[in-house]
Amino acid sequence: MVKKIEKTYRPKKITSNLYLCMHLCKCSLDYRPLYAYWYYPMERINGLLGNLIMLIDESTRIY
Template identity: 45%
Template sequence: MHLHLHLGECVHDFGPIYAFWLFSFERYNGLLKNIETNQKGGFESTMMKRFLERTYIGSFIQSFVNHLPQFAIDFLHRISNSQDQL
C-alpha cells in the first residue's frame, strides 16, 4: 500500500509509466497479494505483520544460530549435509 503512494512521484520523476520498468513495483504487489489474511477486518495490520515476519525471519534465525553451542551447530551442519545427499 505504501509503495502506491510513491507512484505519482515516479511518474513525475521518470515520465509516463510505459517509459520505465516497474518490475520491482509489480513484484511487491505480488508479494502483498499472497499474504494470507483472516478476512475479518484489520487487513492492513494483518498484511504488515505478515510482511514483517517474512522480512525479518532470516535475521531472527541468524541471531538464534549465533547463540547455539558449537556441538549444536555441528549437528545442524551434519543433518543439513545429509539432506543434500538424499
C-alpha cells in the first residue's frame, strides 16, 4: 500500500501527516507506546501552525 501511494503521488505531494500515516505500523513497533509518539508532536505542530496563521492575519490588517 505504501509503495502504491508513493508511486501514485510522488514524494513532493506527500504531506508529513500522510507520511506518518503510511508508516504508522512500523513506527508503532519502533516507538511504543504509540500515543506518546504520535499524538503530542502532532498537537504541538497544529498549535504552532494556528499561532502562525493568527500572526499573519494580524499583520495584514489595515487599521
